Amino acid sequence: MPSTSTQRAVLTKLAALYPDARPELRFTNPYETLVAVMLSAQSTDVQVNKVTPALFLAYPTVEAMAAARVEDVFPMVRSCGFKSKASHIVEACRLILIRHGGKVPGTMEALTALPGVGRKTANVVLANAFGVPTIAVDTHVFRVSNRLGLANAKTVEETERQLMDVIPRRDWIAAHHWLIFHGRRQCHARKPACETCGIALECACFNRPIPSVSAVQDDNSLSEKAAAGSGHGRAKAGALRAADEPNGAGAPDSAAKKENARKVRGTG
Ligand code: SF4
Numbered sequence: 001m002p003s004t005s006t007q008r009a010v011l012t013k014l015a016a017l018y019p020d021a022r023p024e025l026r027f028t029n030p031y032e033t034l035v036a037v038m039l040s041a042q043s044t045d046v047q048v049n050k051v052t053p054a055l056f057l058a059y060p061t062v063e064a065m066a067a068a069r070v071e072d073v074f075p076m077v078r079s080c081g082f083k084s085k086a087s088h089i090v091e092a093c094r095l096i097l098i099r100h101g102g103k104v105p106g107t108m109e110a111l112t113a114l115p116g117v118g119r120k121t122a123n124v125v126l127a128n129a130f131g132v133p134t135i136a137v138d139t140h141v142f143r144v145s146n147r148l149g150l151a152n153a154k155t156v157e158e159t160e161r162q163l164m165d166v167i168p169r170r171d172w173i174a175a176h177h178w179l180i181f182h183g184r185r186q187c188h189a190r191k192p193a194c195e196t197c198g199i200a201l202e203c204a205c206f207n208r209p210i211p212s213v214s215a216v217q218d219d220n221s222l223s224e225k226a227a228a229g230s231g232h233g234r235a236k237a238g239a240l241r242a243a244d245e246p247n248g249a250g251a252p253d254s255a256a257k258k259e260n261a262r263k264v265r266g267t268g
Contacts (some may be wrong), residue, residue, distance in 0.1 A: 002149040002204050007166050009124045010148050014178035021177035023128050026052060030129035031062050031105035035089055037124045038116050043080040066091035089189025101211045106130040120156070124176075130153050133165045133172040141176060141185030147187060149204025 002010075002088040024045040027033040032052070039048045055076050059065040065073075074086035096104055104125070105111055111122035123136035135141070137156045141163075145151045154174040167175045186193050200206045 001152050002202070004166075008200050010150060010166075010199055010202045011167060011178075013181060013202065015171075015174070017180040017198055018178045020176065021181045023124075023177065024180075026179055028126070030106075031129060032056055032245065033129040034104050034111075034117075034125050035065070036093070037121050037128075038089055038092070039077055039080045039085060040114075041081070041085070042178065047080055059156070062093045062096050062225075066088060066097045068093075076145065085116065088114075091115045092117065104129065106132065123160075127173045127176065131173075133169050134188060135160055135167065135172045137163070137174050137191075138180065141179045143189060144179045144183040144187045145202060147192070147205035148199065149202075153266065156179075 001007075025033075025036045025040060026049050027036045030241055035055070038046055039051070040235050052059050054207055055073075058076065059068055059073070068090050070087045070090050071082070074083050076084050077089075095114055096102060100110065106126065106129070108119070108126065111117050111125055112119060117125075120136050120138055123134040126132035127134045127136065137145075138161045142156055145159060146153060150166050151159045153159040153162055153166055161246075163175070164172065182199075183189075186197050194203075194206055197203065197206070225258055
């Protein structure tokens with residue numbers, strides 16, 4: 001892991017790069033927050049923002065959604081995923097009505113007791129609807145924080161714990177948005193734009209030593225042996241190549257690294 005001062009520098013740069021980072025989903029109250037976040041799982045904020053205006057017009061409250069028929073809700077949210085999302089939303093609202101008098105609960109325990117609400121969804125709702133300091137780890141937060149060296153973890157839960165240790169509590173909510181913004185705009189999963197990244201100098205992944213020729217040869221020979229074997233072997237070879245990158249998303253390529261280093265040194 002990078003030093004504490006490097007991690008602080010990363011956070012300072014993220015804050016400076018994204019001073020206006022905020023949720024890109026649109027909602028105006030805890031009910032809308034919950035529904036929008038539930039819809040966003042394995043969909044995009046852009047797509048969710050397309051369907052929620054009509055959905056919230058038709059079902060403006062927990063009570064209205066609790067009384068809805070899944071068959072009526074599903075066509076309105078079909079573009080965001082499976083029918084199970086519509087049934088989870090309707091069922092969650094019914095339970096909120098029964099258990100919480102129609103008010104979306106503001107605790108992790110009560111939220112994750114609702115169908116279709118996992119820890120990540122609950123964290124986003126807690127942060128954005130209730131201002132509770134949390135760090136929701138989605139795919140962007142996981143990838144970017146592990147690349148930057150704010151975390152060094154294999155799982156979402158571990159990443160969340162490490163980020164909570166590294167980031168001051170007052171910045172938890174903002175840091176979630178900084179990392180998402182950086183993941184969407186710069187540190188893409190497959191082709192991170194390292195050559196124009198404002199945090200490359202501090203980035204653990206970018207500054208990871210390029211493997212020596214012999215190490216690459218060793219890795220290739222291991223990969224070839226595995227690839228020549230069973231399907232399981234091929235999968236293992238792929239895993240080996242991806243092992244140094246969270247989510248197997250692919251490290252920034254060395255050409256981009258060299259080009260950025262050249263620019264940073266002012267030799268280009
Ligand atoms: S230097 Fe590359 S890998 Fe590191 S944060 Fe920037 S875009 Fe991501």
